[in-house]
Amino acid sequence: MITFDAFKPTEGTPIYQQILLYIKRGAIAGTIRNGDELPSRRVLSALLGINPNTVQKAFKMLEDEALIESQAGAKSTMTLDGEKIAKLREEVLREDIRSIATALRQMGISREEAIRLLSENWEETES
Amino acid sequence: MITFDAFKPTEGTPIYQQILLYIKRGAIAGTIRNGDELPSRRVLSALLGINPNTVQKAFKMLEDEALIESQAGAKSTMTLDGEKIAKLREEVLREDIRSIATALRQMGISREEAIRLLSENWEETES
DNA sequence: GCAACTGTACTAGTCGTATAATACAGTCAA
DNA sequence: TTGACTGTATTATACGACTAGTACAGTTGC
Numbered sequence: 001m002i003t004f005d006a007f008k009p010t011e012g013t014p015i016y017q018q019i020l021l022y023i024k025r026g027a028i029a030g031t032i033r034n035g036d037e038l039p040s041r042r043v044l045s046a047l048l049g050i051n052p053n054t055v056q057k058a059f060k061m062l063e064d065e066a067l068i069e070s071q072a073g074a075k076s077t078m079t080l081d082g083e084k085i086a087k088l089r090e091e092v093l094r095e096d097i098r099s100i101a102t103a104l105r106q107m108g109i110s111r112e113e114a115i116r117l118l119s120e121n122w123e124e125t126e127s
Numbered sequence: 128m129i130t131f132d133a134f135k136p137t138e139g140t141p142i143y144q145q146i147l148l149y150i151k152r153g154a155i156a157g158t159i160r161n162g163d164e165l166p167s168r169r170v171l172s173a174l175l176g177i178n179p180n181t182v183q184k185a186f187k188m189l190e191d192e193a194l195i196e197s198q199a200g201a202k203s204t205m206t207l208d209g210e211k212i213a214k215l216r217e218e219v220l221r222e223d224i225r226s227i228a229t230a231l232r233q234m235g236i237s238r239e240e241a242i243r244l245l246s247e248n249w250e251e252t253e254s
Numbered sequence: 255g256c257a258a259c260t261g262t263a264c265t266a267g268t269c270g271t272a273t274a275a276t277a278c279a280g281t282c283a284a
Numbered sequence: 285t286t287g288a289c290t291g292t293a294t295t296a297t298a299c300g301a302c303t304a305g306t307a308c309a310g311t312t313g314c
Contacts, residue, residue, distance in 0.1 A: 006233070012140075014301060022233075029235030040260060051303045056262075072261040073311030093234055097248045100227040106133070106149075107220055108156030111249045115242050121224045122238045141271060167290060178273045183292080199291040200281030260311065268303075274296080281290065 001037050002026070002078075004047060015050055019058035023067065024088050027080055034080040038068060128164050129153070129205075131174060142177055146185035150194065151215050154207055161207040165195060 007022050009015055026032035038044075041059065045052040059076060062068045067084065070076040104114045134149050136142055153159035165171070168186060172179040186203060189195045194211065197203040231241045 012144075016301080017139075025230065025233040029233060031235070041262090042260085053304085054302060057301090059261090070261060071311085072309060074260065076261080089234075093231075093236070093244070094248075096227060096230050097244050098251070100223060101245060101248050101251075103152065103223050104220075105249075106152040106156060108158070109220070111246060114245060114249070117220070117224050118228060118241060118245060119238060121221075121228050122232075122241070143271080168292090169290085180274085181272060184271090186291090197291060198281085199279060201290065203291080256314085258312085258314100260309100262307100262309080264305105264307080266304080268301100270301085271299085273298075275294100277294080278292085279290100280292100282288090284286090284288105 001039065002032055004039070004044065007048065009048070015048075015054050016058040016061070019055065020061055021092065023058075023062060023078075024092050027067070027078070027085055028088050028092060032078060032080075034078055036078045038076045038078070040075060128166065129159055131166070131171065134175065136175070142175075142181050143185040143188070146182065147188055148219065150189060150205075151219050154194070154205070154212055155215050155219060159205060159207075161205055163205045165203045165205070167202060 002023075004022070007019075009018055023032060038059070039047065041052050041055045045055045048055070059068065059070065063070055063076075066079060068076045069079050101114070104117075109117070129150075131149070134146075136145055150159060165186070166174065168179050168182045172182045175182070186195065186197065190197055190203075193206065195203045196206050228241075231244075236244070
């Protein structure tokens with residue numbers, strides 16, 4: 001069963017997108033594996049304190065991307081393979097790196113300073 | 128006069144927030160300085176192809192944060208000093224670093240791998 | 255079989271983002 | 285002074301995100 005203990009929603013971005021990213025990043029990290037069960041829509045929405053329809057929207061998009069399988073009455077399960085995970089890495093990880101590099105350059109940060117900042121602030125972040 | 132040549136709006140985040148960030152990052156980089164004139168609401172909205180009210184909202188928030196001064200009939204100007212810029216660095220730069228570190232850790236990326244990825248993708252980004 | 259779960263679908267309402275159109279007052283150069 | 289710019293304010297409209305409530309059908313364990 002996939003847990004959402006580490007899920008910390010942020011203000012400003014749609015919750016369903018954050019759920020999507022949470023699952024994708026877990027798949028990239030390997031903490032979420034093929035066949036893993038997801039909590040039901042109702043349970044997860046109660047757990048996160050949001051509307052069931054918001055969870056449903058996120059799960060629907062995961063299914064459209066063929067990352068989960070759902071059928072009425074049973075819990076949804078992850079459907080992952082090496083190819084899909086590689087695609088996720090390219091999609092999520094690459095985009096994250098690209099956007100932070102652009103932002104830092106806009107602030108006049110040099111590559112060396114960027115590396116120093118990232119390295120120094122690595123410990124302080126809570127996973 | 129502050130230019131918006133390097134302003135590339137992204138989908139998914141409100142435009143007025145992106146304008147805010149663009150100005151703040153410019154101030155942090157030092158490319159935007161105290162006393163610099165901003166384009167008028169109407170001119171900038173036409174330049175960016177967006178509604179004047181959207182620009183007005185961004186400028187209103189900049190004024191609420193005391194980063195610009197406005198008076199009817201005259202162009203708005205930046206009001207920066209060392210303290211404000213230091214505060215912006217803490218607010219924008221720190222948050223950017225913190226969020227990317229969290230995201231990368233969620234994907235199971237090690238500190239060394241993160242540094243390698245950032246370094247490798249530094250060149251490819253266009254400022 | 256039955257109860258309690260599961261996924262799925264639909265309508266209605268609120269709120270924030272953004273657009274559109276308009277109006278009024280202050281500044282400034284010709 | 286006059287006209288073209290400036291900032292500021294208002295109202296109306298559209299759309300997406302999110303909430304709220306309800307309904308129905310399939311699965312599972314007892």
